[in-house]
Amino acid sequence: MSRSTRRAGRAVGTGRAWGIAAWTAAAAIPLAFLAVFFLLPVVSLIATGFTTEGRFDASGIPAVLGEPRTWSVVGQTLAQAALGTLLSLVLGVPAAFVLYRLRFRGRAALRGLMTVPFVLPTVVVGVAFESVFGEGGPLAALGLDRTLLVVVLALAFFNVTVVARTVGGFWSQLDPRPEQAARMLGAGPVRVWWTVTLPQIAPALASAASLVFLFCATSFGIVLILGGRSLSNVETEIYRLTVQFLDLRSAAVLSLLQFALVAAVLVVSARLRRRREQTVSLRPTAERIRRAHAPVIAVLAATVLLLHLLPMIALLVGSLRGRTAGADGAAEWTLQNYTNLFVPPADSPIDGSVADALATSLGIAALAATIALLLGGLVALVASRRPRSRVLARGIEWFDGAIMLPLGVSAVTLGFGLLLTMNRPLGIGLDLRTSTVLIPIAQALVALPIVVRTLLPVLRGIDPRQRDAAAMLGAGPLRVLGTIDLPLLGRSAGLAAGFALAASLGEFGATSFLVRPDTQTLPVVIAQLIGRQGSDSYGTALAGAVVLGAITAGIMLLAERWRGEAAAEW
Incomplete structure (x- = not known):
C-alpha cells in the first residue's frame, strides 16, 4: 500500500471521527438543556407531591x-x-x-x-x-x-x-x-x-x-x-x-x-x-376561483370576520373608551388608557408602568427566542438524519419525541418546578431564581417544540441523493452539512425565529411563577390588571393587550415575508 493511500485513509478516518463527535455534541447539548431545566424541575415537583416525611408515599393517588x-x-x-x-x-x-x-x-x-x-x-x-x-x-x-x-x-x-x-x-x-x-x-x-x-x-x-x-x-x-x-x-x-x-x-x-x-x-x-x-x-x-367555490370562501370570510376580527375590534374599541360617560350616557372616546401605559393610574396594583413591562418582555423574549433557535437548529439537524442502522433510526425517533415533552407538561408545573429546584441546581453555587436568565430559559422550553416543527420539514425534504453525491465527490460530513443543509435551514430560520419570539413574548403560565417585581412581563401585568373591571386599570389592561397583540402580529407578518418557500409543519 502506497504512502499516499495510507495518508488518504487516515484523513477519511479522521473526518469520520470528527463527524461522529460533532453529531454527538449536536444531540447532547439540547438533551442536557432539557434534562437540567425540564426533567429535573418537573420530576422534583412531582416527587415532592409524593413524599411524606422524606419517604415516598403513593397513598394519596x-x-x-x-x-x-x-x-x-x-x-x-x-x-x-x-x-x-x-x-x-x-x-x-x-x-x-x-x-x-x-x-x-x-x-x-x-x-x-x-x-x-x-x-x-x-x-x-x-x-x-x-x-x-x-x-x-x-x-x-x-x-x-x-x-x-x-x-x-x-x-x-x-x-x-x-x-x-x-x-x-x-x-x-x-x-x-x-x-x-x-x-x-x-x-x-x-x-x-x-x-x-x-x-x-x-x-x-x-x-x-x-x-x-x-x-x-x-x-x-x-x-x-x-x-x-x-x-x-x-x-x-x-x-x-x-x-x-x-x-x-x-x-x-x-x-x-x-x-x-x-x-x-x-x-x-x-x-x-x-x-x-x-x-x-x-x-x-x-386552480382559479370559480362560482362553485362560493360556499367555502363564505366560510373563510365568516371565520376571519366573526371569529378573528370581531374580538380584536372589540378589544381595540374598549381600549379607546374611558370610564367617564358623555352626554348620551355612553363612555367617551379617549386615549387616556394608552397614556396610562407610561404613567400608571392611581388604582394600579403593579409597581412600575406597563411600558416598563413591555420593554422587559421584549428583552426576555429576544433572549428566549435565541436560545430556542440555536437548540432547535441542532435538534432539527440531528432529527433529519436518515441512518441505515435500525438502532440509530429508532434512536433519532426517540430523540425527536423527547424534545416534544415540554408540550406534554403543564406550564404551571414547569414554572413551579423551576422555582423549587433552581436554588443552586446540581451543586452549582448560583441561585438561578434570583437571576434574570431563568424566565428566558422557561420561555425557550415552551418555544423549542415550535421551532423544531418549523425547521424539521425543510431538512427532511432534502433529497438524500444530494448528500450522497457530495460525499462521493470527496466532501466530508461537515462540508456536506455546510453546503447542503445549512443554506436550506437558513431559509426557514426567519419563520422559526418569528414563532419563537411570538411564543416567548406571550408566554404566561410558567412565567407567572418566575417573575419578580423588577422582571414583570407584559402578559403577567395584563392578567393582574384585567381583574379590576370598572377601574382605570382595566382600561390600561385593554390598551396593553392591544399593544402586545399588534407587536406579535407584526413579528409574524415580517417572519412570513422572510420565510420564502420554507414550509412549517404547522
Missing part, C-alpha cells in the same frame, strides 16, 4: 383519583378539547382549501394574516373575547360570558390556523387528476369530496386533529380568563391547587394524568405525521 372533582376536571378538559378540535376542523378545512388550492391575488398576504391568531398571547385573546361577551361588550346581551361556548370559540380562534396550515400544505401537493377524473365521470362536488378528496387528505386531517386536541387540552390562559373555576381544565386546576392551596400531592397526580394523556396524543401525532410524509405526491397545483 387513590384518594385524589377517588375525588369527584378530579374526574369532573378531567371530563371538562376532554370536552373542551374535543369541541375545540371539532370546531377548528369545521372552520379550518375550508380555509385550507381556499388558501392552498385556489389561486388569487393576495393569497400570500392572507396566509400570513391567518397565521397571526395562532401566535397571539393567550392573555390578549382572553381579554379580547371578554370584551365581546363580557359586561359592556357588543354581545353581552346573549349571556354567554363564562360559558363553555365562549371557551370553545376562543380555542378555535387559535387552532383554525393549525388546521389550515397542516391540511393546506399537504392538500396543495396532491395530484388533482383523480378529482378531475371523478368529475368527468359525473360525480358531483359532494361525491368527489367523500370518495376522492377526503381519503387523500385523511392523514393530514388526523395529524391536525391530534395537534389541535393537544393544544386545547393544555390551554391555560384562555380557560383561566374566560372559564373561571366552574370550567377549570387540568391545567388551571393544577395552578389553583398549587398557588391557592399548596396541595402538591393533588397537583402531582393531575400532572401525571395530563402527561399520560398528552404522551398518547404525541405518539398518535408522530405516527400520522410519518404516514403523511410517506403518502404525499409532490405535484403542486392551484
Whole structure:
C-alpha cells in the first residue's frame, strides 16, 4: 500500500471521527438543556407531591383519583378539547382549501394574516373575547360570558390556523387528476369530496386533529380568563391547587394524568405525521376561483370576520373608551388608557408602568427566542438524519419525541418546578431564581417544540441523493452539512425565529411563577390588571393587550415575508 493511500485513509478516518463527535455534541447539548431545566424541575415537583416525611408515599393517588372533582376536571378538559378540535376542523378545512388550492391575488398576504391568531398571547385573546361577551361588550346581551361556548370559540380562534396550515400544505401537493377524473365521470362536488378528496387528505386531517386536541387540552390562559373555576381544565386546576392551596400531592397526580394523556396524543401525532410524509405526491397545483367555490370562501370570510376580527375590534374599541360617560350616557372616546401605559393610574396594583413591562418582555423574549433557535437548529439537524442502522433510526425517533415533552407538561408545573429546584441546581453555587436568565430559559422550553416543527420539514425534504453525491465527490460530513443543509435551514430560520419570539413574548403560565417585581412581563401585568373591571386599570389592561397583540402580529407578518418557500409543519 502506497504512502499516499495510507495518508488518504487516515484523513477519511479522521473526518469520520470528527463527524461522529460533532453529531454527538449536536444531540447532547439540547438533551442536557432539557434534562437540567425540564426533567429535573418537573420530576422534583412531582416527587415532592409524593413524599411524606422524606419517604415516598403513593397513598394519596387513590384518594385524589377517588375525588369527584378530579374526574369532573378531567371530563371538562376532554370536552373542551374535543369541541375545540371539532370546531377548528369545521372552520379550518375550508380555509385550507381556499388558501392552498385556489389561486388569487393576495393569497400570500392572507396566509400570513391567518397565521397571526395562532401566535397571539393567550392573555390578549382572553381579554379580547371578554370584551365581546363580557359586561359592556357588543354581545353581552346573549349571556354567554363564562360559558363553555365562549371557551370553545376562543380555542378555535387559535387552532383554525393549525388546521389550515397542516391540511393546506399537504392538500396543495396532491395530484388533482383523480378529482378531475371523478368529475368527468359525473360525480358531483359532494361525491368527489367523500370518495376522492377526503381519503387523500385523511392523514393530514388526523395529524391536525391530534395537534389541535393537544393544544386545547393544555390551554391555560384562555380557560383561566374566560372559564373561571366552574370550567377549570387540568391545567388551571393544577395552578389553583398549587398557588391557592399548596396541595402538591393533588397537583402531582393531575400532572401525571395530563402527561399520560398528552404522551398518547404525541405518539398518535408522530405516527400520522410519518404516514403523511410517506403518502404525499409532490405535484403542486392551484386552480382559479370559480362560482362553485362560493360556499367555502363564505366560510373563510365568516371565520376571519366573526371569529378573528370581531374580538380584536372589540378589544381595540374598549381600549379607546374611558370610564367617564358623555352626554348620551355612553363612555367617551379617549386615549387616556394608552397614556396610562407610561404613567400608571392611581388604582394600579403593579409597581412600575406597563411600558416598563413591555420593554422587559421584549428583552426576555429576544433572549428566549435565541436560545430556542440555536437548540432547535441542532435538534432539527440531528432529527433529519436518515441512518441505515435500525438502532440509530429508532434512536433519532426517540430523540425527536423527547424534545416534544415540554408540550406534554403543564406550564404551571414547569414554572413551579423551576422555582423549587433552581436554588443552586446540581451543586452549582448560583441561585438561578434570583437571576434574570431563568424566565428566558422557561420561555425557550415552551418555544423549542415550535421551532423544531418549523425547521424539521425543510431538512427532511432534502433529497438524500444530494448528500450522497457530495460525499462521493470527496466532501466530508461537515462540508456536506455546510453546503447542503445549512443554506436550506437558513431559509426557514426567519419563520422559526418569528414563532419563537411570538411564543416567548406571550408566554404566561410558567412565567407567572418566575417573575419578580423588577422582571414583570407584559402578559403577567395584563392578567393582574384585567381583574379590576370598572377601574382605570382595566382600561390600561385593554390598551396593553392591544399593544402586545399588534407587536406579535407584526413579528409574524415580517417572519412570513422572510420565510420564502420554507414550509412549517404547522
